[in-house]
Each structure stands twice: as structure tokens, then as C-alpha cells.
Amino acid sequence: MNLEELKKLKEKAQRQVALREGNKKYRVVVSMGTSGIAAGARDVMKTMLDEIEKRGLDDVEVRVTGEHGLEDVEPVIRIEEAGGEETTYARLDAEKAKKIVAEHLGKGKKVENLAVGKQKKTE
């Protein structure tokens, strides 16, 4: 093994442990309450996970949470950015989820027509 090979191996292996180190740029929080699940939140999440992997986006973590209080527009996800900005997307399906991964997480461009409201974190 030489330094170059070690570096390559490290880059490859880092994805396995990165989740344990925290501090990702994007955090996708999927609303997984009863109504979210009923409306297809699991499909949305699965699609997103596949899509994130396919595109090799490393700076993203996906979590699940309970209801956001937006039962009538489920499935809902919230994307939190390292800077503190949050965007909530509603009425999602697999296709829309793919688009959000490509645009928001891939290029850093919000998908305005799918977003609902807009909140700023206070801290």
C-alpha cells in the first residue's frame, strides 16, 4: 500500500462511518406519523434514499420524525440546511421526491412550486 492507495481507500470507506460523525450540509426530515405513512411517506423516503445514493450525494442525512401538523398535505418533508434555513415540501410522491433530490440537494436550488410556506430558524 502507498499513500495514494490509502487515501482512496479512506474516501471509499468514509461513507460507511460518515453518518456517525454528523455535521451534514443537508438534513432531510421525513414526516412519518400515521397520516404520513398512510399517504405514502415511506415510498417518498425510499425513492429519496435511492436517488441520493444514485447521485452520490454525500452531504445529506435522512431522518424520520412524527407529524409536522400538516396532515392534509402529507407526505411532507422538511429540508434543513447547515446555515439554518428550512424548506418544507408537501403533497409529495415518488416523482416529486426525485425532482427535489436532483434540484434542491443536488444543485442547491429550491423547488419553489412544491414548497409550502417558508420558515427561518431563529438561531
Added chain:
Amino acid sequence: MIRSNVLVCGGAGCLSSGCHAVQDALKQELTKRGLDKEINIVVTGCMGPCDLGPVILVHPDGTFYQRVTALDVPALVEEHFIKGRAYAKLLPKDEVSANLITTQRDFGFFAKQEKIVLANCGLIDAENIEEYIARDGYAALGTVLTTKKPADVIAEIKLSGLRGRGGAGFPTGVKWELLAKAPATPKFLICNADEGDPGAFMNRAVLEGDPHAVLEGMIIGGYATGASRGFIYIRAEYPLAIKRLQIAIDQAYQHGLLGKNLFETDFSFDIEMRIGAGAFVCGEETALMRSIEGRRGQPSPRPPFPAQRGLWGKPTNINNVETWATVPAIIRKGANWYNQFGTEKTKGTKVFALAGKIRNTGLVEVPYGTTLRQIIFGIGGGIPGGKKFKAVQTGGPSGGVIPAEHLDTPVEYESLQKLGSIMGSGGMVVMDEDSCMVDVARFFLEFCCDESCGKCPPCRVGTKQILNILERICAGEGQMEDLDKLEQLAAVVKDASLCGLGQTAPNPVQTTLRYFRAEYEAHIKEKRCPAKVCRGLLTYTIHYDNCVGCSICARNCPTNTILKVKGQKKYYIIEDDCIQCGACLDVCKFNAILKASDGVAHVVPPKPELEPVPGRKVMVTA
């Protein structure tokens, strides 16, 4: 994509409390619910809070669950992974506010620690070299081999202030330099993993949780000192550490990180394991080397020091597991980063194993200079059951007890020595008001007496004589002159013994005499044991007001010394025949058995007329 890692602690503590079953149940449940492609189970080394095991840690949320059983798993998966909320039943609770703690970093046990040696323990899969590499593993080795001269490495270690973690605290850089300057070849390195102190398990945790750090440290040491082979001397009582270490060594060879021409340089290094049979004296370096050579593990006088004539007569350097595991971090982050931790004289951090009467039994890593109070009460959570702290034994059987008035002592080599104890390898056995200090001294002396190799008379004969006196005192047969004899004997054994075992064995006696002399005097003069531990000085009587006559004590008495009071539903203990085993106290549900140690003031209750225990076919002597 994997969205979550479930870290299941696979340290020896959690293994024995059943983490395998939890891991299997998790795997099954995640597969059943189709989550196995999103959630990854990783078995790690020890996370530290062994008493709370089996423990698991879920990332990226950082949720810590304690005392998980296989039966909890379906509900946990449902709550945490499907519904996205923490499973409250298994969360730790804040001791003050009683609030649930949802993330690991808010848990006082973890929050107050500084992890350098244990940084990867409980975070990576110890059986997978890639996870170690992902955490910058072997990067220090690569840098050293390709860009640094051996002398630079030694200079860096010297600057870091790293001192040997085996107990004596000798500066590691100086030790390496001695080996580097030795003219003879080949040179050898040894990793001392013969952790024999009762109550100490930090080396085991490092070897089980992050074996590659030890290997990397040794290879770097080999380059710096010009050694070509390393041996890891590990005790047979650590089967899991042996297994994981062997896997790590094999993987390092497969990846070209051990063997010939490392990192395409001329430097080659080999490491192999040697398994010891668990003799305490083999932790002493000269005895350890003889054991590696295949001879009887007995120490020999120094000089010659191992750096001059060590293993097979060749220059050798021995360091402790923790010392080796610290080396890669120092090289990676720099000596100046490392020496900001700790005190003026002692730099860096130290892993301590908390055991005994303490709430959070387990492993903690703190900077030197942290006080005993912070370690025992801040991180360790204090004494369970509302009992009072009495003393802490540091440094295992060769250490000494430190009483409550010195709890605010900052922990470092010199300060502990001043108190008559030693740092040792980092075991801390906490004792509460129920511990008898004479008995504690007797216990540790018995250990050292057993483990004495017998080569030099001061240790072989001296420890036995000290033990005899202590046993006599515990049995209530001590004389006041015995205390002077103990002091004399202790001084002689300490001065005249050949190796560290004998030189430190009297420490428990000397410190208990120094801080708890009154307890010795109570045993001798008043024939009582204030902590009610020493059997020979106890009496058991039955409290008639509480006794309901259920006969359970009488039926459990192994010597048939409890009989029924004639015509009454009461029982009576014949004190002359009682062996003070305490079986009656353990089984009585009505608080009717009184354990006392009144000594000379004891009054035997008047003996009533007795009759046999109904239904118990025994000879009645009364």
C-alpha cells in the same frame, strides 16, 4: 442509501449481558419490516457504560438506549425507525431533573469525557480495517514513513509529553530514544497487554474496540526506534480481544500495512501475538520477556534494562496498550495539540476503569488533572443506594486506598504517589460505608501473596507474613503490636523486593493503616468490625418483635443452629454454633435478623427453652 447506523456495543461487558441476542433480533426485525437496506447494524467495541448494557447508539440522531433486550427490539424499531421518535422506555434519565435524555452528548457520563484513546471505541467496527482507515487510520503511519526521519518522530513524542500508561509513568520518548541508540540488532518492541489488576479493563476495551490503533502505534514506534519485530503479550483470559487483534493483524498484512516495504519504503515490520497464562507477575517487564521466550515468568534485576538487553538478549522496548494506542493520534494531530491536555507534569488523557460501589460502572477517559471527585461523582454518578463514599482504591492491588478527604486531589502520577497510592494502569475500585478497610487490605494482600512468583524472599515470605497478621486481625485475634509489625514488614517488603509486584504489594496495608487506623484498632481492641464485614467479629440474633415464626431462617441455616422457642412462634440462634454465614439474613422477609458487630460489648440474649424445627429431620443438640 443507508440512512441510519445502529451501533450495537460488542464489548465484553455487553456481550455478557446479551448483546448478541439484541443484534440478532434487530437484524430480524429490520429485515421483516423491509428496513434492512436503509439501516445498517454495526457491532462496535466498548462504549463505556458497561453497567447499563446491552447499550446501543443510533446515528445520525445520536440516540443512546440502555439495557436493551431482544424483547424490546420490535417496539424500538417501530418507534424509532418507523415513526421517527425516540423509544422512551430505554432512554437514560437525568439524575437531577429525571428528564429523559434523548441524545448521547447530553448524557453526563459521555459529556464530561475527553476521548483520545477511546475515540474509535464504540464508534467503529473493530473487525473492519476500512472503518479504522475511514477515521484517518494508518494516515499517521503513512506520513511518518514517507516524510519523517526516525529522530523527528522521537522528538515529536518527547514534545508531546506522553508518559507510559502501564503505571510507572516513564516518558515514552526517552524510552524510545534509549532503544534507538542501542547498538545491537535486531531490536524488538513489546506491547504489554497483560492486564492483571482485579477491576481494571481499559486495555481489554482498547484491544477489543480499536485494535488497529495499537498496531499503528507499534509500527510507528518500530520505525522511530529501528526495531523490526513487535510482540503483543496478551493474557489468555481475554479471548475476544485475542480474536479481534488477530483479525486486525491479518487485515493489516492483507492491506500491506504490516510486512515488507511498508508504504514503498525500505522499512519492514512484523507483529505477532503471544498469549500469557494470566500470571500477575508477567505484567512486570522482565518477567514478561522471559515468558515470551518460553521460560518461567520470573523477574530479573535491572540493570541491564530491556533497552540494553531485553528479549533474547537484544535491545527491547516495552509499552502498555494505551501508550501505543495514543501514538497515532499524537502524530496525526501534533505534539502541541496533545500536550494542551493534562497538567504541567503529565500530559494528555487517561482511561480509567470504574468498578465497585459506583453507579456507572465502566470506562471513562479524562485529561490528567481531573479530580477524583469529578471522576467518581461527576462521571461515575456517585454511590448507589444512598450510601456514603468511603474510599477509592487506585492502581489495583498494588495501589492504595484514598479516603474521602482527598477526593479533590487532581489525578496524576505524583499526586497519587504523595497519598501513598499509585496511578497503576488506571483501575479505580470505589468503596462505600459497607466496606471494611482491614478486609480490603487483606483481600489485596491475598491476591499479591498468591501471585508472588517466589523468586525473592522479601516478597514470597513477607507478603505471606503480612497476610497472616491481617487474617488474624480480621478474625478478632489481633494484638496492638501487630500494627507495628505490619508497618515494619511493609517497609521491608517494599524496599527489598526484586520487582514491582513486591515493591508495591504493601501499599494497601500502608494506606489503610494511614487513613483508617481506627478501624484496625476497633478490630483489635474492641473486637468489632465497624463495617460489619469480617465474619469472625459478627453476631446474628433474632429480633423477637419482628419474628413471625415462619421458620425460613431455620430451614436455610447450614449448621442447624437456629431452633424454635418452645411453645412460641419464635426462633432463636445459638451463637456459639453460628458460623456467621448470613444465610438467615438473606432469606428473612420480616427484618427479624439483626447483624451486629458489638465486639466486647456484645450481650448474648438469654437462651430460652428450645425445641426442634417442625418438619426438619436433624439431630437436635440443644
